[in-house]
Amino acid sequence: MSGGWYRSASFILDKQRNGSVLKAESSPMSPATMATENPQSQQNPNPQISLYYQTRAAHHAVVTSDWLAQAHAAIGRHPEDAVSDNSSLKSAGAEESGNGFSVVDEFNNWRKQPDLAEAVAAIRALASVIRSSQATTMMELEIELKKASDSLKSWDTASISLTAGCDLFMRYVTRTSALEYEDFNSAKSRLLERAERFGEISYKARKIIAMLSQEFIFDGCTILVHGFSRVVLEVLRTAAQNRKLFRVFCTEGRPDRTGLRLSNELAKLDVPVKLLIDSAVAYSMDEVNMVFVGADGVVESGGIINMMGTYQIALVAKSLNKPVYVAAESYKFARLYPLDQKDMVPAL
Amino acid sequence: HFVIEAIKTLIEDIDSCHDQIAQEAVEHIHQNEVILTFGRSRTVLKFLCAAKEKKRSFEVFIAEGAPRCQGHVLAKELAGHGLKSTVIGDAAVFAIISRVNLVIVGAHAVMANGGVIVPIGMNMVALAARKHAIPFVVVAGIHKLCPLYPHNQEVSLNEMRSPSELLEFGKFSNCMDYSTGVGASPLHVANPAFDYVPPELVSLLITDVGGHNPSYMYRLIADYYSADDYFLQEKHDS
Numbered sequence: 346m347s348g349g350w351y352r353s354a355s356f357i358l359d360k361q362r363n364g365s366v367l368k369a370e371s372s373p374m375s376p377a378t379m380a381t382e383n384p385q386s387q388q389n390p391n392p393q394i395s396l397y398y399q400t401r402a403a404h405h406a407v408v409t410s411d412w413l414a415q416a417h418a419a420i421g422r423h424p425e426d427a428v429s430d431n432s433s434l435k436s437a438g439a440e441e442s443g444n445g446f447s448v449v450d451e452f453n454n455w456r457k458q459p460d461l462a463e464a465v466a467a468i469r470a471l472a473s474v475i476r477s478s479q480a481t482t483m484m485e486l487e488i489e490l491k492k493a494s495d496s497l498k499s500w501d502t503a504s505i506s507l508t509a510g511c512d513l514f515m516r517y518v519t520r521t522s523a524l525e526y527e528d529f530n531s532a533k534s535r536l537l538e539r540a541e542r543f544g545e546i547s548y549k550a551r552k553i554i555a556m557l558s559q560e561f562i563f564d565g566c567t568i569l570v571h572g573f574s575r576v577v578l579e580v581l582r583t584a585a586q587n588r589k590l591f592r593v594f595c596t597e598g599r600p601d602r603t604g605l606r607l608s609n610e611l612a613k614l615d616v617p618v619k620l621l622i623d624s625a626v627a628y629s630m631d632e633v634n635m636v637f638v639g640a641d642g643v644v645e646s647g648g649i650i651n652m653m654g655t656y657q658i659a660l661v662a663k664s665l666n667k668p669v670y671v672a673a674e675s676y677k678f679a680r681l682y683p684l685d686q687k688d689m690v691p692a693l
Numbered sequence: 694h695f696v697i698e699a700i701k702t703l704i705e706d707i708d709s710c711h712d713q714i715a716q717e718a719v720e721h722i723h724q725n726e727v728i729l730t731f732g733r734s735r736t737v738l739k740f741l742c743a744a745k746e747k748k749r750s751f752e753v754f755i756a757e758g759a760p761r762c763q764g765h766v767l768a769k770e771l772a773g774h775g776l777k778s779t780v781i782g783d784a785a786v787f788a789i790i791s792r793v794n795l796v797i798v799g800a801h802a803v804m805a806n807g808g809v810i811v812p813i814g815m816n817m818v819a820l821a822a823r824k825h826a827i828p829f830v831v832v833a834g835i836h837k838l839c840p841l842y843p844h845n846q847e848v849s850l851n852e853m854r855s856p857s858e859l860l861e862f863g864k865f866s867n868c869m870d871y872s873t874g875v876g877a878s879p880l881h882v883a884n885p886a887f888d889y890v891p892p893e894l895v896s897l898l899i900t901d902v903g904g905h906n907p908s909y910m911y912r913l914i915a916d917y918y919s920a921d922d923y924f925l926q927e928k929h930d931s
Contacts, residue, residue, distance in 0.1 A: 560844040 574639020
């Protein structure tokens, strides 16, 4: 993954940064992000904020780490809070800004529910940050939220939906002009209300998507599915419960074997499933009526980021005039505009 | 009172939509054009007349639009306005289309994805236009916009009209025997009223709020419909 940087123009910038960073202390990546190798952390100038987030920060005027440090200094907080070690954030009960509340703990609590999407857990955790915040000014509250959001994002830098969810939450919650209230408490309660509402919407998103997609599945149709998406599973489960007669072709999804997991789940619902090897997609595309996939993220051009192989399947479907339907919750809409496949390297 | 006012405004909007759309005519019809239209639509009639008043010179081919053949009525009206019009049969559309440079039709409804529900036969015209790279322009008032997505267009959005428009029962009564008992009658008549034209075949949708791409329809729906109305069916508590 670290070798992929030289393919993008930003590698020149990173090489310059590397020179200065190697002198600075680079904290080891936590076991939670085992997918990234150690060399990656050396390329990341600020280990607390994921590299992906940093490259995008300048583009959409989200509060950057420099601003954060300045703001901290301005309100007289300890500047070292902003640049704490990654590993300390992961340890249980890590305190942030001295108020005894750890957003990562809250996040992990929410994640214990088996069916909950990561991004929804993050959104719920951020809502509870607001609830338990002891800030007395709006600026302080925003800074707390920002820090909490950053620490959640750095928990798993590879997850686009997590990052997108956190960004959207920040925008949704702080967008209201009612923040101009003189009374801080009413403003805070309004923020909290918006935060809870966003959490509710995100939580129910899967069910709503399943309900809206029922019209697309007609009796006797054949659906091709790729990758293990809980949204797609919910759609198919609801269709099966509504007694629709359909059959599913499931790609194997090597090397993760996601196809096997999905076909197991579908078999439990008594849906006729046929498992295909990934190469057999074009062979069977003739019999297929539609392709159903989930998404890890939805980018600004309207395209999606999904498991490897989805692009191939979409190309085959397009050439045979089969519709490709994507089921994605609205918090997955990310501020990304990849111009080609290589632009996805930071988010891999 | 607000409701009554709003309803009055809506009625006025619907009444004036033809004129608003006709104002766009000048931008789309230039000199020496050959236009093809299908069946009869009041919006198209006013559209073409407005261009005629602005001294554009063009001629019109009108496909008759069987079985109701409303195209004949439109031809008469256009000729009355002094436009050179030619009536052709529906089957001749493909043959004539290479001589045409613009297709303008009216619509029955505009769906959420930009596809249009049109009188039967227009899908064929749209395909012919796409094949010869001719713009297929649909004119429709904004009140025809529908928030539904056409899932199963052949079945759910179509209505079957009386077969007597196609065949006289008297001449065919020996084949079309509807009495029960003996067996199915060998001759059936299908008379669907509408066609669905997918958004890929539509070049431009001219509404009273201007001309747009079919892919822009979702924005107009968001403007004109509240979010609760997108899904016009009973909702079961899940």
